[in-house]
Amino acid sequence: MKKVYIETMGCQMNKSDAERMFGMLEYLGYTKTENPKEADMLIINTCSIRKLSEDKAYSQIGVWGKWRGKIKGKYNSYPKIVFAGCVAQQVGENIFRRAPYVDLVLGTQRLYELPDLVKRIEAGERVVSCGETPYEEKKIKINRVKGINAWIPIMEGCNNFCTYCIVPYTRGRERSRKPELIIGEAKKALAEGFKEITLLGQNVDSFGKDLEDGQNLAWLLRELNSLEGKFRIRFVTNYPTDITDELIDTVLELDKVCEYFHIPMQSGDDTVLKKMNRRYDYATYKKICDHLRSRVKDVTITSDFIAGFPGETEEQFENTLKAMTELELDYSNTAAYSPRERTVAAKWTDLYIPEDVKTERLARLNEHNRECCLKSNKKYVGREMEVLVENFEVRKNGDKVITGRTRNNKIVHIPCERDLTGEFINVKITRARTWYLNGEII
Ligand code: SF4
Structure with missing residues (x-):
């Protein structure tokens, strides 16, 4: 099994694109890894909303380029490096001047072309696909990040x-x-x-x-x-x-x-x-x-x-x-x-x-x-609200806490002995903090 690691920066749209990439790559025999050092393919899904995130993307592929290393002055063929997302769409083939070890530049509007392009880079080609005509969307499997x-x-x-x-x-x-x-x-x-x-x-x-x-x-x-x-x-x-x-x-x-x-x-x-x-x-x-x-x-x-x-x-x-x-x-x-x-x-x-x-x-x-x-x-202290539980944690001091959201998107921490992730529960709000609420199950 080949392994792929995807680092995603920026907004939820990029995160959703990454779930789609994982889904498409599964068909080509790739499994997901959280450890970039063991990957056969490294993908950075970039964000260009601020200069800082763009700079981070360049610095990350710089690190990956070093990992790939050279033999007799030429870069090794693995791991394959894919530069994707908004910065890719913007810079296109210019990235090769800065990072000659990149195999594929994949713009945001060409996401669904990924399987065809991966086959080409696996065969040794270097490819740029950043056209402004969106590639036709296909029905694909989506490998979603687990959660609620x-x-x-x-x-x-x-x-x-x-x-x-x-x-x-x-x-x-x-x-x-x-x-x-x-x-x-x-x-x-x-x-x-x-x-x-x-x-x-x-x-x-x-x-x-x-x-x-x-x-x-x-x-x-x-x-x-x-x-x-x-x-x-x-x-x-x-x-x-x-x-x-x-x-x-x-x-x-x-x-x-x-x-x-x-x-x-x-x-x-x-x-x-x-x-x-x-x-x-x-x-x-x-x-x-x-x-x-x-x-x-x-x-x-x-x-x-x-x-x-x-x-x-x-x-x-x-x-x-x-x-x-x-x-x-x-x-x-x-x-x-x-x-x-x-x-x-x-x-x-x-x-x-x-x-x-x-x-x-x-x-x-x-x-x-x-x-x-x-x-x-x-405004919500003393109120009874429905919470959808998103996770359960045992804190360092031994406290067991579930965290969830109200319908109107307020985060609530609730002491609870059991993991109720995925359940809808009724909660009384007991205290307001800056970024979240405390509550107790009723
Ligand atoms: S141009 Fe940018 S900030 Fe303005 S509406 Fe479109 S996405 Fe939002």
Whole structure:
């Protein structure tokens, strides 16, 4: 048996791609290994959202190149090294100049070509496949990471071209996956014992725009909700102004669809939002949050923010802090601005914010995030909530604890003698911490 090791960086979409790669490689006789040193094939599934992750990918293949070693000045043929994912899509064959030991460069839109390409590299070829025409999707086995939640992409790509974002260049234009493939994957995941399905997409609201009339996200949620058994359904990510009343009605109507929306805001300042090419201002985003909170009881709203976008003044940054507090956001992912080649904002070098200012702003953003999170968690103390248990651990001090999530995506730690992973239990929330809740089984 040949062994393959895959290192995945970045978002859930990449993790889902890795599960698909494992599935396809199984057909070619590969088994998964967690030990890269014993692998016949090493795959790095890269992320290009920030420079730091791109640099990490280069440094990792540098290490693998050394392992491969040379004989008489030529690199050995094994282990095969595959450079995949968003950075691969971006750099294509240029990677060979930096890393001549790479065998295959596999772009995000050519994932399903992997079996054919692996046969070619096994025969000694060096191959680049980074075309922008997506390779036709095939029905494949998916070798999922064990757990409770199954990630299922429903669409890929983005048409929005926010000025800081590399995604439209690496993942291409928006396209929906075929509903029968999505529903088939959901059925299979549920049959394998997964208790939660999370529908993935850069903009899940765009699902269906290129399909038959009536096939949109709300329709898909109805189809999935009608599958048998007790399980939960989530979806990420929503573009703020694309959330429709039909979608909100569907969340309210369907018992398996959870009360959770991830809606990146990016900045709380109108001038910065305009420069980011986001299609809303602060007032519009607030209206969306207010509307959601007025209609969906206990809804959790999470967001993303960037500190130090080119030209951002101190006052504009403070508007972001104010927005976080005023909107009572439950949690936010935060990052310092990182210029990405090919994007519009990367060209505004004269407006770049010094690194130390970005770092300081990010620290303040994180402090605000902590406060918002704790405030949000405190709302649930004393409440009874349903928790889906995700794991069981025996801590160093001997305490036995299960951890799970509420429908609205709050993490809860609960003392428990038994492993109840995969079960739905009712819990009373006893204490709020910054990032999680404590509870007890009732
Ligand atoms: S909406 Fe903007 S930030 Fe999100 S993936 Fe598309 S271009 Fe990137």
